[in-house]
Amino acid sequence: MRISLTWLRELVEIKLSPEELAETLTIAGFEVEDIEDRRTWSNGVIVGKVLERQPHPNADKLSICQVDIGADETLNIVCGAANVRADIYVPVATTGTYLPKIDLKIKPAKLRGVPSNGMICSLKELGLPTDLDGIHIFTQENLSLGSDVRPLLGLDDVILNVTATANRADALSMVGIAREVAALTGGQLSIPQLENVTIAQNTGNLTVKIRETQACPAYISTVIEQIKIAPSPEWLQQRLRSAGVRPINNVVDITNYVLLEWGQPLHAFDKERLQSVASSENLTVGVRFADAGETLKTLDGQTRTLSTQNLLITANNKAVALAGVMGGEETQVHESTQSLILEAALFDSVAIRRSSRSLGLRSEASGRYERGVNRAELEIANNRALSLINELASGVILQQEIFDTRPDPSTWSHSILLRLDRVNEVLGPIQSEEETGELEVDDVEKILTALGCELLKDEECTWKVTVPPYRYRDLEREIDLIEEIARLYGYDKFCDTLPDKAEAGYLSLDQELLRKIRSYLRAAGLTELIHYSLVKPGEDKQIVLSNPLFAEYSALRTDLIAGLIDACQYNIEQGNGMLNGFEIGRIFWREEEGLDEAEMLAGIMGGDSTLGKWSRDGREQTLTWFEAKGILESVFRQFNLQVEFQPENRDSRLHPGRTASLWVRGIRLGTFGQVHPQLRREKSLPEAVYVFQLSLDVLLNTLDDDQLLVPKFQPFSTYPASDRDIAFFSPVKVTVSEIEKVITKAGKGLLDSVELFDEYRGENVPPGQRSLAFRLIYRSIDHTLTDAEVEAVHNKVREALVEKFGVSLRS
Numbered sequence: 001m002r003i004s005l006t007w008l009r010e011l012v013e014i015k016l017s018p019e020e021l022a023e024t025l026t027i028a029g030f031e032v033e034d035i036e037d038r039r040t041w042s043n044g045v046i047v048g049k050v051l052e053r054q055p056h057p058n059a060d061k062l063s064i065c066q067v068d069i070g071a072d073e074t075l076n077i078v079c080g081a082a083n084v085r086a087d088i089y090v091p092v093a094t095t096g097t098y099l100p101k102i103d104l105k106i107k108p109a110k111l112r113g114v115p116s117n118g119m120i121c122s123l124k125e126l127g128l129p130t131d132l133d134g135i136h137i138f139t140q141e142n143l144s145l146g147s148d149v150r151p152l153l154g155l156d157d158v159i160l161n162v163t164a165t166a167n168r169a170d171a172l173s174m175v176g177i178a179r180e181v182a183a184l185t186g187g188q189l190s191i192p193q194l195e196n197v198t199i200a201q202n203t204g205n206l207t208v209k210i211r212e213t214q215a216c217p218a219y220i221s222t223v224i225e226q227i228k229i230a231p232s233p234e235w236l237q238q239r240l241r242s243a244g245v246r247p248i249n250n251v252v253d254i255t256n257y258v259l260l261e262w263g264q265p266l267h268a269f270d271k272e273r274l275q276s277v278a279s280s281e282n283l284t285v286g287v288r289f290a291d292a293g294e295t296l297k298t299l300d301g302q303t304r305t306l307s308t309q310n311l312l313i314t315a316n317n318k319a320v321a322l323a324g325v326m327g328g329e330e331t332q333v334h335e336s337t338q339s340l341i342l343e344a345a346l347f348d349s350v351a352i353r354r355s356s357r358s359l360g361l362r363s364e365a366s367g368r369y370e371r372g373v374n375r376a377e378l379e380i381a382n383n384r385a386l387s388l389i390n391e392l393a394s395g396v397i398l399q400q401e402i403f404d405t406r407p408d409p410s411t412w413s414h415s416i417l418l419r420l421d422r423v424n425e426v427l428g429p430i431q432s433e434e435e436t437g438e439l440e441v442d443d444v445e446k447i448l449t450a451l452g453c454e455l456l457k458d459e460e461c462t463w464k465v466t467v468p469p470y471r472y473r474d475l476e477r478e479i480d481l482i483e484e485i486a487r488l489y490g491y492d493k494f495c496d497t498l499p500d501k502a503e504a505g506y507l508s509l510d511q512e513l514l515r516k517i518r519s520y521l522r523a524a525g526l527t528e529l530i531h532y533s534l535v536k537p538g539e540d541k542q543i544v545l546s547n548p549l550f551a552e553y554s555a556l557r558t559d560l561i562a563g564l565i566d567a568c569q570y571n572i573e574q575g576n577g578m579l580n581g582f583e584i585g586r587i588f589w590r591e592e593e594g595l596d597e598a599e600m601l602a603g604i605m606g607g608d609s610t611l612g613k614w615s616r617d618g619r620e621q622t623l624t625w626f627e628a629k630g631i632l633e634s635v636f637r638q639f640n641l642q643v644e645f646q647p648e649n650r651d652s653r654l655h656p657g658r659t660a661s662l663w664v665r666g667i668r669l670g671t672f673g674q675v676h677p678q679l680r681r682e683k684s685l686p687e688a689v690y691v692f693q694l695s696l697d698v699l700l701n702t703l704d705d706d707q708l709l710v711p712k713f714q715p716f717s718t719y720p721a722s723d724r725d726i727a728f729f730s731p732v733k734v735t736v737s738e739i740e741k742v743i744t745k746a747g748k749g750l751l752d753s754v755e756l757f758d759e760y761r762g763e764n765v766p767p768g769q770r771s772l773a774f775r776l777i778y779r780s781i782d783h784t785l786t787d788a789e790v791e792a793v794h795n796k797v798r799e800a801l802v803e804k805f806g807v808s809l810r811s
Contacts, residue, residue: 001164001176002036004242013187018158022656024184028487029165030177032659034678036159038242041127042150043485044097044497047143048075048120055087058112065120067092074457078116081133090135091121093151101127128153128241139234154238160212167474169371173263176470183450183488196399197386204343204399205282213405215351215797216287216310216323218375221380223271223399224340224389227251229333233392237487241479251333251340254388256364264373264381265343265365267301267313267321273331278316286314286343287323294319294459298326298361309354311347324352325361326368338664340395344382346375346406376469420444420461426482429495436495439485447488454525459796479768500501510700514584517601517699520635526603527581531563533588541589556588560602561653563692563697566676568604569588569683578607578686584696599696601670602797606689625658625674628690632662632672639703643669653679662694670694675760717781721752722790727773728806729766736772739801743774752779 005018014021022032048069056062056078064082067075069092077092085091095117098105102125109116123130126149130136137808138152139417151154164171171177175191182189208221217785219296231237232253245256245400255266275281290296290306296319306312311323321327324347334339352369354361389395406412423444427437442465445455453467453475467657475481486494518528534553537544541558548554557563560583571579582603589596605628608620629645636643641664648661651671659673672692680689730739736756743754758773776797801807 001162001172002243003160003162004157005160006429007174007239007242008178009179010188011174011191012182014181014185015187018160021613022160026656027161028184030171030180030774031163032160033163033657034161037159038155038159039150040126041101044157045091045126045149046122047147047149048090048092049145050088050090052086056112056114062111064114065579068145069094071211075118076115076117078111078114078119079120079135080132081120081122081776081802083137084120089138089140089143090722093119093121099125101125121795123205126153129246131273154242154741157242161243166371167790169368169473170263170470171402172368172371174261178262178292179452194383195378197390199397199400202399206399206401207284208401208403209284209286210403211286211288212311214347216345217379218346219287220344220378220398221285222342222386223396224342226396227338227340227349228394229337231333240404249333251389252393254385254392258385259364262377262381262384263368264378265324265368266381266385267327267343267424268333269320269331269341269343270333270337271341274315274320274341277318277320277330280316284316286317288312288314290319293688296322297329298322299329299332300326304359305359309505311351311355311357313343322355323347325356325366328365340557344378346373346378372473374470375406377604386528409666413467413472416465416467416475416478416481418463418465418478422478423482423485427486427494428494429523431495437491443489444485447485452486476550485708497702513700513703517635520638521582521603523557524631524634525580527565529564529581529583531567531583531585533557543588543590543595557711558589559587559693560585560600561693564602564604564691565683567684568689572684580605600693601699602693603692604689607686622686622688623690625690626657629672632692641703652676666696667698669698715781717779719780721777721779724776724778724790724794725773726776727771727810729769729810730772730805732768732770734805739772739805740799742804743776745799746797747776750778750780750785750789752777
């Protein structure tokens with residue numbers, strides 16, 4: 001979901017920068033995939049007024065405009081837009097302005113012999129989607145000439161692209177995200193309190209009759225007359241554009257706005273068209289499943305053949321919309337609409353999921369219904385839409401019919417027993433300065449209160465926690481509350497309880513090691529590259545030459561990744577396909593104390609790693625994150641080097657959720673990650689491209705150890721092996737590597753190898769767990785093993801897994 005920070009700040013107090021907020025949300029489980037800083041799109045674009053427009057003497061489609069920007073002199077600008085005229089306010093990009101969305105820097109120029117000092121901009125040139133051609137004309141009057149256009153166009157905003165987990169249906173709304181931000185940062189919530197709308201007479205010819213009460217437990221239908229269809233006000237259009245929604249008209253925009261704000265899908269029907277479809281002025285709105293072979297033309301213009309899995313909205317039993325998925329074209333709101341019937345309903349998530357999948361049709365509404373819409377805020381969202389329709393479309397409410405089979409509101413929230421001892425037992429100790437400790441009563445109460453829970457202390461360290469209605473779907477058990485406590489307290493504040501890792505060895509002879517590194521990387525399919533150390537200036541901490549030969553090569557490079565990405569782009573543009581390569585070279589940077597340099601190893605990977613594609617019918621198969629990571633791991637493995645991968649989000653060029661820092665013996669070795677989707681699009685790179693950059697000094701120093709330089713002989717056994725399988729349910733947070741270490745330790749002496757051969761998540765697997773199956777090979781160096789010997793060690797392994805991780809054994 002795209003989150004506008006300008007909108008979000010109206011709902012919750014935010015003191016963090018966009019980057020800090022993105023990191024906070026990501027760590028808390030709401031991955032921010034992209035930060036779209038719109039403030040850079042039109043930096044330097046100001047408000048101007050066209051004083052005079054004259055035709056160009058040497059071109060029919062060009063105009064010569066005199067534009068006042070509030071300066072001492074007016075600008076002479078040549079414009080090619082057909083809609084330019086005198087006495088209009090327009091956005092003007094002055095000389096020196098850079099427009100990143102079209103990659104254009106404004107310079108003084110001559111167009112057909114006439115000087116032009118600036119450019120009158122269209123919305124597309126400023127990065128905003130629009131269906132209109134030509135320059136943008138401000139509808140406001142008496143604007144301040146020379147003022148920044150960004151507040152007028154909603155370009156003073158930052159958009160966060162946030163991905164919510166499947167269990168957090170409440171986070172698919174601005175109000176839900178605001179609640180989450182308030183809980184994470186302690187900011188003050190400012191969610192507007194809505195008043196009940198006024199119904200003029202509440203009499204009419206509308207009735208609601210729901211046949212499928214389980215699929216539709218609540219339905220509100222409201223008749224609104226005297227509607228005036230018009231474009232939405234600018235503030236509403238800007239809100240929708242920031243969320244990636246195209247404005248249509250005031251009524252449709254209001255339903256989309258409430259969907260984004262409260263997460264409640266709404267739909268507006270044209271009342272007269274409904275009566276036409278129903279062949280009667282008396283309307284009975286209903287909900288039923290479709291008959292096999294029944295058809296409906298949806299809003300996207302497609303006529304769809306329905307099955308018995310499709311839930312329908314009907315008018316006098318005639319299908320008019322796919323319930324919870326998409327409206328029908330016959331009854332949609334249009335320019336001449338004068339009366340509406342507004343639908344606000346709750347639909348069963350399973351019914352909507354089946355209906356959507358059977359047609360291969362997904363929408364913003366279906367995505368929310370599938371996860372679960374908040375049943376406690378149906379009336380709030382409906383009243384919000386009605387008040388906006390009254391305000392922006394002059395609508396008058398004549399009748400409202402409500403069908404409601406929801407349970408009593410007192411049952412919409414439930415209580416969970418929470419024990420402090422259990423919290424600390426599951427989460428473990430916390431790191432407090434230099435000492436370790438446990439979560440206290442105040443910590444738990446502060447976190448759960450911030451989440452909107454009500455706490456009633458039963459005993460000294462036990463609470464009865466009442467969950468807020470909007471979290472009723474994902475907070476069901478004590479362990480759910482414990483997870484929320486850990487999430488908001490901060491996973492990084494808990495002590496590291498992983499087993500101690502074996503220290504990596506060292507090798508000597510740097511030149512020999514470099515040859516081996518090159519050999520291993522070439523064996524992995526990477527080609528060695530060599531680039532100039534001189535690059536374009538403009539980056540932080542760059543060392544700029546005082547006497548460069550060329551301006552393009554006037555600074556020393558600060559990393560190798562930028563050159564590899566440019567080389568990959570050039571390789572693709574030349575038709576040579578994806579470049580898989582590595583480079584060893586020096587980088588240079590400026591420190592407060594002076595200048596510094598280091599030798600680095602970097603690489604780039606991606607595309608289809610196979611030579612021939614005939615076995616896959618010619619289809620491309622992109623490199624996965626684990627395959628790319630495996631190339632690096634294969635090199636480390638040949639050196640017998642243990643390298644730890646930790647999540648990281650420091651390089652804006654890399655995907656924030658698919659980037660790792662590499663550590664060896666507590667020393668930072670480098671970075672590995674996937675190229676950021678935005679940069680990938682800008683460079684026209686394949687779908688998945690991965691880069692890494694390692695400190696060669698750290699790598700060589702780590703490998704400089706005689707114990708690894710001299711291999712040790714290990715005899716092999718001539719006796720047969722005995723294999724055993726073990727399967728169990730394990731918490732998802734427990735990694736396979738941790739499990740393998742415990743198995744290896746418990747089976748030490750007879751255990752020859754451990755292999756994971758199956759993983760399953762889904763039906764019959766407890767929530768938050770996964771089913772894992774390992775094959776254990778036992779072998780002795782001096783005799784054939786008996787079943788009793790194998791079973792004794794195998795039972796130790798089983799007991800160790802239960803004791804260490806609390807797994808549920810299946811075999």
